[in-house]
Amino acid sequence: MHAVVMEKLQVENGSIFQITDMGCSIGPNTFISVKNIVESVELKFKLMNTQEKHIQVLFNDHAYNDFNTLFASLPSDKSYYAHAAIGSFYDRVFPDKSIHIVNCSYGLHFLSRVPNNVENRESVAWNKGKVYYSHSKEEVISEYSKQYEKDMECFLNARAQEVVPGGLVFITVPARPNGTPHSKVIYNMLADILGSCFLHLVKQGDIEEEEVDSFNIPVYITSPIEVEEAIKRNGSFSIEKLEILSKETSPINGLTAKDASVHIRAITEGLIEEKFGTKILDKLFQLHEQKLEDAYLDLISGEAISLFIALKRKTNL
Ligand SMILES: C[S@@+](CC[C@H](N)C(=O)[O-])C[C@H]1O[C@@H](n2cnc3c(N)ncnc32)[C@H](O)[C@@H]1O
Numbered sequence: 001m002h003a004v005v006m007e008k009l010q011v012e013n014g015s016i017f018q019i020t021d022m023g024c025s026i027g028p029n030t031f032i033s034v035k036n037i038v039e040s041v042e043l044k045f046k047l048m049n050t051q052e053k054h055i056q057v058l059f060n061d062h063a064y065n066d067f068n069t070l071f072a073s074l075p076s077d078k079s080y081y082a083h084a085a086i087g088s089f090y091d092r093v094f095p096d097k098s099i100h101i102v103n104c105s106y107g108l109h110f111l112s113r114v115p116n117n118v119e120n121r122e123s124v125a126w127n128k129g130k131v132y133y134s135h136s137k138e139e140v141i142s143e144y145s146k147q148y149e150k151d152m153e154c155f156l157n158a159r160a161q162e163v164v165p166g167g168l169v170f171i172t173v174p175a176r177p178n179g180t181p182h183s184k185v186i187y188n189m190l191a192d193i194l195g196s197c198f199l200h201l202v203k204q205g206d207i208e209e210e211e212v213d214s215f216n217i218p219v220y221i222t223s224p225i226e227v228e229e230a231i232k233r234n235g236s237f238s239i240e241k242l243e244i245l246s247k248e249t250s251p252i253n254g255l256t257a258k259d260a261s262v263h264i265r266a267i268t269e270g271l272i273e274e275k276f277g278t279k280i281l282d283k284l285f286q287l288h289e290q291k292l293e294d295a296y297l298d299l300i301s302g303e304a305i306s307l308f309i310a311l312k313r314k315t316n317l
Pocket residue numbers: 022023024025026029030060061062065087088089090104105106107110112
């Protein structure tokens with residue numbers, strides 16, 4: 001990130017420099033990303049002897065994100081003005097050409113919606129008996145992958161209009177190595193095990209089978225090649241960097257089954273609550289933790305990488 005800011009950022013005249021962290025959640029990770037970006041930008045200003053600039057950071061997430069918690073823990077020594085920017089990053093959030101740097105860390109694996117047809121009983125892509133796509137039939141995987149393509153196009157189109165020419169977009173996402181089947185990705189294996197816990201609750205009479213058939217988790221794990229294709233198809237950005245940050249060989253980076261289950265709970269709890277209420281949550285995740293312990297050897301064979309992509313808004317469009 002630092003190297004890209006130093007080498008690629010084109011600084012223009014103007015007294016306000018705007019950075020946004022999209023999908024910021026409630027901290028503290030967002031403060032770490034923002035601090036890194038702000039420090040690089042300030043160094044670049046200093047080396048270029050630019051006119052004095054005010055840095056504004058716009059923390060973006062859905063309206064239901066707990067912005068009170070976020071703003072209550074803003075670093076006291078920050079050198080920027082902090083604001084909230086509400087709305088889905090798949091839509092327009094900012095005015096034309098108003099943003100200089102966008103960061104989006106661990107947000108773009110959340111799809112904007114459950115893909116078409118996977119909850120439609122009449123469709124060949126009906127995801128019966130499952131709550132996620134990775135271990136499902138090809139038709140279901142294909143609907144998820146199409147939704148990912150559409151969402152990436154919406155994200156890139158919106159940013160293409162909001163980011164100044166020469167401005168930067170940083171994306172970090174969990175991913176799967178090129179060619180790895182979705183079913184062999186650790187995050188997906190964790191989610192599939194959660195699916196089997198739902199079926200267990202059906203057998204025990206806690207929930208109805210139809211409820212499971214009409215519930216799906218809108219998350220998709222991309223690959224380097226898919227991200228690259230989406231960016232090239234969109235055409236508004238040049239790829240300055242596309243690198244694999246880490247290859248995780250342990251199930252979830254040496255976490256215990258409990259930690260892993262808590263992690264999946266954090267991602268899915270809101271969605272599950274919306275569909276099933278709160279009553280099944282504790283039982284579901286106790287079961288999940290148990291099943292993760294039993295599946296340890298399987299999980300260890302799974303793959304997971306994180307991808308970092310740095311984009312620059314083309315100036316000649
Ligand atoms: C896993 S958290 C990542 C938080 C932080 N960026 C980090 O790196 O730790 C994902 C965040 O993205 C947000 N998010 C998901 N989809 C979004 C969307 N379409 N628009 C804005 N925020 C979204 C979620 O609400 C959540 O706060």
